[in-house]
Amino acid sequence: MAPTSTDLQALAQQIKDWGSELGFAHIGISPASNDAHAQRLSEWLQKDYHGEMAYMAEREQLRASPAELHSGTIRVISARMDYLPDAEDIESILGNPDKAYISRYALGRDYHKLIRKRLSQLAEKISAVAGGSHRAFADSAPVLERGFAEQAGLGWIGKNSMLINSKAGSWFFLGEIYTDIPLPTDPPQETGHCGSCRACLDDCPTGAIVAPYQVDARRCISYLTIELKDSIPEDLRPLMGNRVFGCDDCQLVCPWNKFAQTTTEPDFSPRHQLDNSELINLFLWTEEEFLDNTAGSAIRRIGYQRWLRNLAIGIGNAPPSSAAIHALKSQYPVADEMAREHIDWALARQQDQ
Ligand code: B12
Ligand code: SF4
Structure with missing residues (x-):
C-alpha cells in the first residue's frame, strides 16, 4: 500500500x-x-x-x-x-607571517x-x-x-x-x-541577506570574488593551494601571504559568522598542532613525516611536492631570516622541478628583502 x-x-x-x-x-x-x-x-x-x-x-x-x-x-x-x-585564534596566525595558516576545515x-x-x-x-x-x-x-x-x-x-x-x-x-521516496519538501529560506555588504569581495586577498556570487576559482587560494597541480601563477604568490592550504578570509569577514557554532565532532579537532605551526617546521617535514602526519586528513591528497610548493610560497612571503634561507636550501634535493621553481622564487624574495 x-x-x-x-x-x-x-x-x-x-x-x-x-x-x-x-x-x-x-x-x-x-x-x-x-x-x-x-x-x-x-x-x-x-x-x-x-x-x-x-x-x-x-x-x-x-x-x-x-x-x-x-x-x-x-x-x-x-x-x-x-x-x-576549538583551535588557535585565527587572526593571530594570519597576522604572524612566520606561521602557516591552514583552513579550518582541514x-x-x-x-x-x-x-x-x-x-x-x-x-x-x-x-x-x-x-x-x-x-x-x-x-x-x-x-x-x-x-x-x-x-x-x-x-x-x-x-x-x-x-x-x-x-x-x-x-x-x-x-x-x-x-525515491516522495517526502514532503521544506521551504527555502529567504535569500538576499547580504544587503549592501561587500566585505568578502573587498577582503579576498587575490580578488577571486569577481562579482557578487561569482568566484573565479583560478584566483582563489583554495584552488591554487589544493586543486592546482602545477606551478602557481607568480603574480598571485605575494598575495597569498601565509595561507598554505585553503583559505577562509571570505568567511572570516562575513558578519553572519558571528552566529557560527563550534563543532561537536571530536574528529574535526586540530591534529599535530596544524592550527599553530611555523612555516619552516612544516616545510622541513620529510615525505615520511608528511604521510604520517596527514594520514586521514584532507591535506594528504595534495601530496608532498605540492605541500613543499605551498609552504615555499609562505616562506617567500615571510620576513627574511637565515633560518628560512637555510630551510629552503635544505629541501632543494628532495623537491621536484615544480617545487624547486617555487623554492627558487622564495629564495629570491628572501635574499632581495
Ligand atoms: C568546485 C568547488 C570549489 C572550488 C570553486 C568554488 C566555487 N565557489 O565554486 C574551490 C576550489 C575554489 C573551492 C573553494 C572552497 N570550498 Co568548495 N567546493 C567545490 C564543489 C566541489 C563544487 C562547487 C560548485 O558547484 N561550483 C560551481 C559554481 C557555479 O557554484 P557556486 O560557486 O556555488 O555558485 C552558486 C552561487 O554562487 C549561485 N550564483 C551564481 N551566480 C549567481 C548570481 C546571483 C545573482 C545569485 C543570487 C546566485 C548566483 O549559483 C551557483 C550555483 O549553485 C563543492 C561541492 C559540491 N559537490 O557541490 C565544494 C563546496 C562548495 N566547497 C566548500 C568549502 C567549505 C570550500 C572552502 C571554504 C574551502 C577552504 N576553506 O578553502 C572554499 C571557499 C571558497 C568560496 N568562496 O567558494 C563547501 C561549502 C559549504 C558551504 N557552507 O557553502 C562545499 C559545499 C563542499 C562540502 N560538501 O561541504 N571549492
Ligand atoms: S577562499 Fe580566500 S581566495 Fe577564495 S574567494 Fe574566499 S577569500 Fe578569496
Whole structure:
C-alpha cells in the first residue's frame, strides 16, 4: 500500500531526528531539480572559472540532475555538519607571517568519509522502515550541493558563494541523500541577506570574488593551494601571504559568522598542532613525516611536492631570516622541478628583502 501523506510527514520528521542523533545540525528536503542553479553553473563554466578542475565541466549535466546520477531520485535530503573547531585564534596566525595558516576545515580528520558514512547510516535507517532506493554523498559525486541545500532551507547563498545560515553562519560542510521516496519538501529560506555588504569581495586577498556570487576559482587560494597541480601563477604568490592550504578570509569577514557554532565532532579537532605551526617546521617535514602526519586528513591528497610548493610560497612571503634561507636550501634535493621553481622564487624574495 502506498504511504499516506501523514506517514510521509512522520517519516520526514523521523529522518530529521535521526540526522540530529548522527551529528547533523540541520536536515532539509527538496525536490530533485534545480534549474536556476544549473543555469548559473553553466555560465560559470562558460567563463572558464573552473580552471583545471575538468571534472566540473565533464559531468555538468549530472550535477543538477539527480535522477541521472541515481535512477528514480525525486527528493534530495540535504544535511549540514558544523566544522569550526576549538583551535588557535585565527587572526593571530594570519597576522604572524612566520606561521602557516591552514583552513579550518582541514585541521582534523577528512570530512568526506566521515559525513558519507553517517549519511549512509541514515539511509539504512530510512530503508529499514520505508524501503526505497537511496544514495549518500559528501562532495563525492557531481552534485550541486549548495544549490540543493539552499532549496531545502539550510541557508542562502551569499556574495562569497558560501551557503550561509542566518543562525549558524557558513562554517559547515554539506552532504546529501538522494531518495525515491516522495517526502514532503521544506521551504527555502529567504535569500538576499547580504544587503549592501561587500566585505568578502573587498577582503579576498587575490580578488577571486569577481562579482557578487561569482568566484573565479583560478584566483582563489583554495584552488591554487589544493586543486592546482602545477606551478602557481607568480603574480598571485605575494598575495597569498601565509595561507598554505585553503583559505577562509571570505568567511572570516562575513558578519553572519558571528552566529557560527563550534563543532561537536571530536574528529574535526586540530591534529599535530596544524592550527599553530611555523612555516619552516612544516616545510622541513620529510615525505615520511608528511604521510604520517596527514594520514586521514584532507591535506594528504595534495601530496608532498605540492605541500613543499605551498609552504615555499609562505616562506617567500615571510620576513627574511637565515633560518628560512637555510630551510629552503635544505629541501632543494628532495623537491621536484615544480617545487624547486617555487623554492627558487622564495629564495629570491628572501635574499632581495
Ligand atoms: C568546485 C568547488 C570549489 C572550488 C570553486 C568554488 C566555487 N565557489 O565554486 C574551490 C576550489 C575554489 C573551492 C573553494 C572552497 N570550498 Co568548495 N567546493 C567545490 C564543489 C566541489 C563544487 C562547487 C560548485 O558547484 N561550483 C560551481 C559554481 C557555479 O557554484 P557556486 O560557486 O556555488 O555558485 C552558486 C552561487 O554562487 C549561485 N550564483 C551564481 N551566480 C549567481 C548570481 C546571483 C545573482 C545569485 C543570487 C546566485 C548566483 O549559483 C551557483 C550555483 O549553485 C563543492 C561541492 C559540491 N559537490 O557541490 C565544494 C563546496 C562548495 N566547497 C566548500 C568549502 C567549505 C570550500 C572552502 C571554504 C574551502 C577552504 N576553506 O578553502 C572554499 C571557499 C571558497 C568560496 N568562496 O567558494 C563547501 C561549502 C559549504 C558551504 N557552507 O557553502 C562545499 C559545499 C563542499 C562540502 N560538501 O561541504 N571549492
Ligand atoms: S577562499 Fe580566500 S581566495 Fe577564495 S574567494 Fe574566499 S577569500 Fe578569496
